[in-house]
Amino acid sequence: MQIKYLFLLLSLVFFKVSLFASNIKDTMSVGFNTYVDNGDVQVYSPTLSLFKKVSHNWMLGFKMRIDAITAASITNGSGSGHVDVVTGASKKEGQLFDDVRYAPTLIATYDDGINTLSFGGYISEELDYSGKSLFANYVRQLNAQNTALGVGISQSFDKWKPIFNRALPTNKREEGKIDISINQLITPKFSIQGVYSYMKGTGFLASPYHYILQNDIAKFENYPESRVGQAYALKGVYMLGKDDAINASYRYYKDDWDITSHTINVEELHDYSRSFTSGLRVRYYTQSKSNFIKDIGTYTLNDKYYAVDYRMSAFDSFDVGVPFIYRMRKGDKVSASIDYYQTTNNDYIKHWYGVSHLSALYTTLTYEFGY
Amino acid sequence: MYRVYFLLLSLLIFSGCMNPLVRVMPYEKEYLAQDKMKLSPLPERAEQEGHIFLIREASAGGESTFQGGCGCR
Numbered sequence: 001m002q003i004k005y006l007f008l009l010l011s012l013v014f015f016k017v018s019l020f021a022s023n024i025k026d027t028m029s030v031g032f033n034t035y036v037d038n039g040d041v042q043v044y045s046p047t048l049s050l051f052k053k054v055s056h057n058w059m060l061g062f063k064m065r066i067d068a069i070t071a072a073s074i075t076n077g078s079g080s081g082h083v084d085v086v087t088g089a090s091k092k093e094g095q096l097f098d099d100v101r102y103a104p105t106l107i108a109t110y111d112d113g114i115n116t117l118s119f120g121g122y123i124s125e126e127l128d129y130s131g132k133s134l135f136a137n138y139v140r141q142l143n144a145q146n147t148a149l150g151v152g153i154s155q156s157f158d159k160w161k162p163i164f165n166r167a168l169p170t171n172k173r174e175e176g177k178i179d180i181s182i183n184q185l186i187t188p189k190f191s192i193q194g195v196y197s198y199m200k201g202t203g204f205l206a207s208p209y210h211y212i213l214q215n216d217i218a219k220f221e222n223y224p225e226s227r228v229g230q231a232y233a234l235k236g237v238y239m240l241g242k243d244d245a246i247n248a249s250y251r252y253y254k255d256d257w258d259i260t261s262h263t264i265n266v267e268e269l270h271d272y273s274r275s276f277t278s279g280l281r282v283r284y285y286t287q288s289k290s291n292f293i294k295d296i297g298t299y300t301l302n303d304k305y306y307a308v309d310y311r312m313s314a315f316d317s318f319d320v321g322v323p324f325i326y327r328m329r330k331g332d333k334v335s336a337s338i339d340y341y342q343t344t345n346n347d348y349i350k351h352w353y354g355v356s357h358l359s360a361l362y363t364t365l366t367y368e369f370g371y
Numbered sequence: 372m373y374r375v376y377f378l379l380l381s382l383l384i385f386s387g388c389m390n391p392l393v394r395v396m397p398y399e400k401e402y403l404a405q406d407k408m409k410l411s412p413l414p415e416r417a418e419q420e421g422h423i424f425l426i427r428e429a430s431a432g433g434e435s436t437f438q439g440g441c442g443c444r
Binding site for chain 1: 412420427432
């Protein structure tokens with residue numbers, strides 16, 4: 001009888017240990033992403049990530065992303081210039097790309113099955129901009145892992161380095177972000193997530209290259225030096241049948257520049273076999289204009305702020321995409337996606353890019369494997 | 372105001388009113404482990420599109436993931 005109780009006790013202990021075992025494992029992935037739009041911007045991005053378990057609960061990770069950018073023939077308001085992916089860049093002789101951005105990330109993760117803590121640093125270096133960020137994210141599993149509460153914080157310390165000799169009011173741009181998230185399992189076939197984000201940006205928040213050229217005015221863009229935004233998102237995944245799942249999300253965003261936006265994303269995924277999954281995704285986005293942008297040609301010398309970037313104006317965008325997931329033996333996985341993105345017609349896009357709207361095609365391809 | 376609601380909800384979850392939230396037992400999580408049931412079924416796409424939407428639109432946030440800054444914004 002005592003042996004029976006001992007066996008039961010040991011079973012419970014081992015069950016608890018296996019239930020809360022660390023989820024970390026050695027993985028590596030290589031990928032190649034592309035982005036091409038009708039503003040003549042092309043970006044080719046090889047990616048690499050490597051995660052190595054260093055103890056039962058600790059893992060170190062390294063991620064590297066390289067963006068090779070060309071944007072040679074962009075209309076760019078009233079002529080091409082040396083600028084970045086937003087405004088277009090003119091290729092230097094002998095260079096294959098106009099700008100190359102290197103973005104390595106170092107991550108350390110602790111995971112004991114109940115608590116997961118990740119923290120690290122990120123660097124981004126390109127011709128006219130350098131970014132440095134620190135981030136940390138903590139997730140606590142509750143209710144027999146039915147509920148997960150997460151808190152994330154990040155702070156960037158970025159600097160502009162305009163490629164022509166322009167004195168900016170400040171070359172700093174610092175952005176802080178706090179995310180609070182709750183994940184909850186509702187049924188064995190339904191889970192939801194809520195996320196709240198608080199963001200604050202300070203420093204030079206405009207592009208140093210966008211300018212206003214009217215009959216009597218030639219001014220670079222000038223925005224307020226502070227911006228506070230908040231986002232509320234709700235996501236859910238529901239299994240429709242044995243082989244189908246629908247993933248839907250809604251996000252509301254607002255900030256103190258009076259920009260508000262609504263984003264709806266719906267994706268249906270179907271298992272065509274045990275190894276292959278694909279589907280269709282649609283996304284709709286709409287935003288209102290900032291409180292300082294004015295119609296093109298109506299700025300005066302008395303204006304405090306100047307903006308011609310379409311992102312400060314009201315517009316909508318649509319995205320349609322097809323994802324692919326192919327699972328191989330031993331847990332290796334190939335995932336890919338192709339998406340078409342388009343904005344609605346916009347006077348500021350017409351003014352700057354010389355096209356009525358922006359349309360883009362972007363793809364991802366990743367091979368992930370354990371080692 | 373939304374933040375107050377959010378804090379109240381968090382406190383509720385942290386308090387003793389949590390048993391009703393155990394809706395799924397460990398042996399019932401088979402479906403939830405499948406790729407198609409993940410909130411972000413393609414993490415690389417999520418990272419790529421997160422970067423593109425940050426560049427092409429004025430909104431941000433709503434993701435519990437980190438996105439580093441770049442001069443494209």
